[in-house]
Amino acid sequence: MASPELEVVVDMLRANPPVEGDDILAMRAAMEAATGAAPPPEDVAFKPVSAGGVHAEWTQAKDADDESVVLYLHGGGYVMGSVATHRGLTGALSRATGGRVLSVDYRLGPEHPYPAAVEDATSAYRFLLALGVDPGNIAIAGDSAGGGLTVAALIALRDHNVALPAAAVCISPWADLTLSGASMETKAADDPMVGRESLQLMADAYLAKGDPKAPTASPLFADLVGLPPLLIQVGGSETLLDDATRLAERAQFAGVDVTLEVWDEMIHVWHAFAALLPEGQQAIDRIGDFLVAKLA
Numbered sequence: 001m002a003s004p005e006l007e008v009v010v011d012m013l014r015a016n017p018p019v020e021g022d023d024i025l026a027m028r029a030a031m032e033a034a035t036g037a038a039p040p041p042e043d044v045a046f047k048p049v050s051a052g053g054v055h056a057e058w059t060q061a062k063d064a065d066d067e068s069v070v071l072y073l074h075g076g077g078y079v080m081g082s083v084a085t086h087r088g089l090t091g092a093l094s095r096a097t098g099g100r101v102l103s104v105d106y107r108l109g110p111e112h113p114y115p116a117a118v119e120d121a122t123s124a125y126r127f128l129l130a131l132g133v134d135p136g137n138i139a140i141a142g143d144s145a146g147g148g149l150t151v152a153a154l155i156a157l158r159d160h161n162v163a164l165p166a167a168a169v170c171i172s173p174w175a176d177l178t179l180s181g182a183s184m185e186t187k188a189a190d191d192p193m194v195g196r197e198s199l200q201l202m203a204d205a206y207l208a209k210g211d212p213k214a215p216t217a218s219p220l221f222a223d224l225v226g227l228p229p230l231l232i233q234v235g236g237s238e239t240l241l242d243d244a245t246r247l248a249e250r251a252q253f254a255g256v257d258v259t260l261e262v263w264d265e266m267i268h269v270w271h272a273f274a275a276l277l278p279e280g281q282q283a284i285d286r287i288g289d290f291l292v293a294k295l296a
Contacts, residue, residue: 002265003278010267013192019077020198024110024205028080035085038275044091046083051102052127054120057083059101061094068099068137068295069128071165073121073153075144075269077174077202079109086143089272092281093141096288099295102128106149113208117145118216121153126162136296138165141287143269144194144240145202147173147232151219151247154227167294169287170232172269173244176220177203177212181242190237193268199239220247224254231259231290233283235266259290 018034021027040046047058059072072090074081083090083103090101106120121140128138142150147170157164184196203212215222220243230251234244241262248260263270266279274280 005277006265006267006279009270009273009277010192013267018193022201024079024201028108031076031080031085032082035088038088040087041091044087044094046087049102051104052123052130054124054127055083055105056124057103057105059087059090059094059103061091064094064098064100066100068097068139068291069133070094070097070099070101070291071121071125071128071138071140072101072103073106073140073142073146073149074103075142075146075172076108077199078114078117078145078149078206079202081108081146088275089143089284092271092274092284093287096284097291097295098288109206110208114206114210114214114217117149117206118152118156121149122156122162125153125157125165129163134296135163136166139167139169139291139295140165141169141171142173143171143271145174147171148175148219148243151175151222151224151227152216155219155222155224156216158226164226164228166296167229167231167291168227169290170230170244170247171271172234172238172240173232173247174199174240175218175243175247177207177218179203181240181246183241184239187237187239187241191239191268194239196239220250224251224256227251227254227256229257229259229294231261231287233261233263233287235268235270236262236264237266238268240268261286
């Protein structure tokens with residue numbers, strides 16, 4: 001049974017929907033304003049860096065070492081979000097893993113359509129390799145669109161014969177830009193954050209009339225053979241539930257070591273509400289345990 005705090009969070013989201021309307025620039029500004037109101041964690045240092053020509057930010061909690069790195073890809077439907085909107089989450093991941101996080105400000109649609117985000121994610125990964133970081137000490141992680149982009153980046157790197165990271169984590173991943181999952185309808189009334197209409201708007205803006213089934217746009221339709229161990233976390237009340245479960249099935253079929261966790265009653269990227277929601281911190285701690293076990 002979910003904690004009582006979940007009802008508070010859901011009521012808050014229904015009163016002020018985080019994703020609504022048809023003006024992407026206005027949605028982007030609203031997301032920045034909403035997250036910017038929260039002060040950054042005091043025990044975490046943030047340092048801007050050019051990661052292979054891509055704007056990024058080092059995130060390092062107090063006492064975290066320099067050996068392991070999580071390359072983090074933020075959510076926001078490929079049209080919004082930034083390193084600033086996700087500092088609370090990246091800071092928490094640095095604490096949980098005991099290492100650094102490189103948060104990537106990949107280019108957004110519609111100004112920079114697909115495959116710009118994939119190019120930036122892979123450039124940032126190559127930047128880590130150029131610094132001398134061992135792939136065995138690197139993980140890639142992301143939430144929502146960033147969760148789908150995590151798998152897309154792995155596919156692109158594999159196809160270019162680049163040494164892959166030790167592991168990857170997908171939080172509430174958006175892996176199917178065709179929106180074909182049954183949970184788009186069956187969970188529509190339960191999900192206070194993400195719906196078909198807004199997802200379609202964002203998919204159209206990102207794809208710019210490109211193929212929504214392209215392997216690095218919708219990893220659900222990709223060949224996943226050879227990918228590193230995956231942890232996929234999704235809430236039981238998400239419209240993207242079937243994106244996560246089908247992605248896990250595809251990965252398992254391809255022989256990938258995949259762990260799927262469906263958190264009962266949880267909403268889209270509930271980790272972002274860890275300051276209010278016990279399950280959010282519990283899920284982050286679980287990610288930390290997974291990555292500590294996988295990284296060299």
